[in-house]
Structure formats: structure tokens, C-alpha cells
Amino acid sequence: MTDTKRLYLELLKKSLTNFLYAEYEKGPPFIPKGIIKKLITNFFASKGFSVVYNKKDYKRIRINGQDWPEFAPTMVGLKRLDNIQYCIEDILKNDIKGDFIEAGVWRGGVGIFMNALLKVNDVTDRLVWMADSFEGLPTPDGKEYPEDTGLDLHTIKFLSVSIEQVKENFKKYDLLNNKVRFLKGWFKDTLPKIPVKKLALVRCDGDMYESTMDILVNLYPKLSLGGYVIVDDYWSMTACRRATRDFRKQKNIKDKIMRIDESSVFWQRLA
Numbered sequence: 032m033t034d035t036k037r038l039y040l041e042l043l044k045k046s047l048t049n050f051l052y053a054e055y056e057k058g059p060p061f062i063p064k065g066i067i068k069k070l071i072t073n074f075f076a077s078k079g080f081s082v083v084y085n086k087k088d089y090k091r092i093r094i095n096g097q098d099w100p101e102f103a104p105t106m107v108g109l110k111r112l113d114n115i116q117y118c119i120e121d122i123l124k125n126d127i128k129g130d131f132i133e134a135g136v137w138r139g140g141v142g143i144f145m146n147a148l149l150k151v152n153d154v155t156d157r158l159v160w161m162a163d164s165f166e167g168l169p170t171p172d173g174k175e176y177p178e179d180t181g182l183d184l185h186t187i188k189f190l191s192v193s194i195e196q197v198k199e200n201f202k203k204y205d206l207l208n209n210k211v212r213f214l215k216g217w218f219k220d221t222l223p224k225i226p227v228k229k230l231a232l233v234r235c236d237g238d239m240y241e242s243t244m245d246i247l248v249n250l251y252p253k254l255s256l257g258g259y260v261i262v263d264d265y266w267s268m269t270a271c272r273r274a275t276r277d278f279r280k281q282k283n284i285k286d287k288i289m290r291i292d293e294s295s296v297f298w299q300r301l302a
Contacts, residue, residue: 036151044112047140049103053089056101105140110292118259122231127257129229132160134246135236139197162214167191178240178270222249236263243274267294
């Protein structure tokens, strides 16, 4: 890769995370727990104010993806984007067959970066799949998936981004083209029908036990040997970690799990 292409990718990562101007953003939205805190937060909201966490040491936070950015197209942080670049460059170097997919896309920043990597490497025979409800997270099914009991992520409007907004974000970077495919709907409905024979990279960002299991059950069998699985919330969401461990145990997966940062892990499918 030329120095110019490398410089473009480094600048793109800093733009997608808004690392360049994060000090001008307000802190991430405060998610109240408990009746009193919710009443106070709702009171301020009724007056036109938003309650946010105090944002300190923004550079470290954006490197590790530890906040919910006000403006950035992704919240994964620089380390996780570095990991995606490592995986894709290894896939291309070793000609591992298959498309790339992110399940759980938020504002689309990761997919934008995936498509940029295809473009700078002059790859024309792979697709980037973006799977999401584009309506936020599902309501937990505590009976079928007790591990998700008590999760209220479906109530957080900040996590709901429309497909139109995601496409607009791709357009801003001149990366909305025929190499990007969108799958709209709940994972349990869309992923079993995805028209893909082989995948080289599966990025799981489902947060919940049900969503994470839906991703792995439906997509892992399509993953080529030498391909990669990335689990975004392995360390930060207990339900996600349990689903990942349960799936690996069920499928007798022994490939080593490697840490990316304080939240995420990945492994390479070797068997």
C-alpha cells in the first residue's frame, strides 16, 4: 500500500471516530437507572435540556471506543478500526474468499471503513453487508433468552438510526456504491435468508444474547477458513459474552480468542 493510501486510511479512521474534534462534543447521554434518576432526567428533557456524562480524557476514550459520540459515524474507537483493517488486509493478502458483514451498524461508520479498504486495495469482487433493524434493538424475550432479562437497550432512542441516515453517511464519504448491501430487519428474520455463500469477515455488534446468537448461528457456517469473527461487546455486555461462549462450546470452537480493547475480541477461524 502506498503512503498516500495509508495516510488516507489513518485520516479516515480519525474522521469516522471524530477523534479530530471530540473535545468540542458534549459528553455521552446519561442513561438513568432507577425511578428517581429517570424522573429527574425526564424533567430536564421536558424543559429542553439533555443530561450527559462528564467527558474527560477524550483522546483515550475515542481510542478505546468508550463513549457514545454526539457526531461521529461510529462509536467503536480507533483500536477497533485498526483491528478491522488488520483483519481485512490479512484476508486480502491470503485470498480468503467471501464478503464482509457487520450485524448491528448504528450510523454505519464501520461499513464505511470496510468499503474504503476495498476501494484503496482495488477490490471489486467482494461486498460489504450492513445488517440492522435500523430501528434500534429488539425488546428482550426473557422467557426464551433469560440472559437478556432486564436489558432496556430497546428504549434508548440514541441507538436507533434510520437506513436513510446510514446511507447518507456513506454518501458523505463518497462510499455509497454497488459494493454495499443493506439488510433491514431483525436478525432472526433477515440473517437466515441472506443471499451469501461465503463470508471472510463477520463483525457482531448485537449487544444482547439473542442478537449475538442469531448472528453466530446464521453467519458462522458461511465463514471461510482463515476468515475472522469480531465480537464488539464481549467484555462490556455480559449477555453478549455468554452467547459467544455458549456458541463456541456448542460448536466445539477452539480457536483462540484475542482481545482488541476493553470491550471487544476477535478470533480467526482455523478449523
